[in-house]
Amino acid sequence: MTVRASVRELETPAGMARAHLLRPTRLRGSVVLGHGAGGGIEAPDLVELTGLTEDGWLVVRVEQPWRVAGKKVATPPKTLDTGWLAVLPALTQGRWALPRPLVCGGRSAGARVACRTAAAVVADAVLALSFPLHPPGKPEKSRADEARLVTDAGRPLAVIQGEKDPFGSPDEVEKALDPAAHVFAARGTHSFTKDPFEVLDEARAWLDQLP
Template sequence: MTHVTDVTSQTVGTEAGDARITWHTAKKARLVLAVSHGAGGGIEARDLRALAATLPADGVTVALVEQPWRVAGKKVAPAPKTLDTGWRGVWPALTGPGLPVIAGGRSAGARVACRTAAELGAHAVLALSFPLHPPGKPEKSRADELLGAGVPTLVVQGGNDPFGKPAEFPEGDFRLIEVPYGDHGFAVPRRADLTQERALEIITGAVREWTASLG
């Protein structure tokens, strides 16, 4: 049981094109968690679906944000600057309910949330599968984006994420939760002593605890 009053879709015009928000609205909302997808997928990602199904019961409205390139049916994400433009354009609609907004995303969406959090006045940042570096290129670190968020930040990272394993992350003013065996999409191998369902429970449990601590 999700305790969601309704699920609605909203199209929002931005300078990068039309974006889309799918609202999973809590009955007595106290926060909005806005999360966007990565460069290789959409809001159907397993972690985003799990958060939308569970968090409204805690009074957290989940807004799943589809960037304009996905709404337009394109296969390849544009440059980071264009992703930031799309996110900025959606932000006024996200703040529309008058509640504190947590900026979040997975992979490329997490980078966008970190880069724009201070500028947009985000309440906090949720970084799912933060791509600390391109696979096999740890020297090309994006840690400065994460460390520069400037607001309370939770990172949820797969233990086998080729874009950055938990042990590779620098010390900083953020909390990091590991999903054992998880890859960049939080998939766990069948041979692991952890089920896929349990992996998702780790993610949703960590986010629920963290959002409760934010007030």
């Protein structure tokens, strides 16, 4: 299968964002991924998920405006949402609109953004990598309500979590979320391992079950 790569720069109220698209010749749907607060789209797990193009998924990795601007520290959550809420309509409308089903997701902070905005961007499902359930050592400061926004809206949610993630173990995440959420354990910590092949395997298996 041939895969065509392209890059789109998109204006948002938070600054310029950049979308890196990998479009296979036979399209099954789209997976749009955001990066974390401490890194970019070159994160090993996000790179690993580009392998979904082999199954016909158009994969988009989105660089948030703060990253495009060369800043080292992520902007506040509301600003991250603002950027994402401008990028998704630009990608899902017009002649080159992404095919559905539309799966939004990302790693860490990007996963939180995808959960918070799933309803607004009309995502068909959400794929969350390393969802930061709580700050390390502070389980009382749970962010489970953000992930529940997805299942409360009746949308499928998958969370792939490192077995030793200090932001929340797979067991913690499973207990905190709606039973409808699918939680998968992968080797490693918040960044998984240097070779996070399990992330692709779990994502592929879950996507195969979507309507």
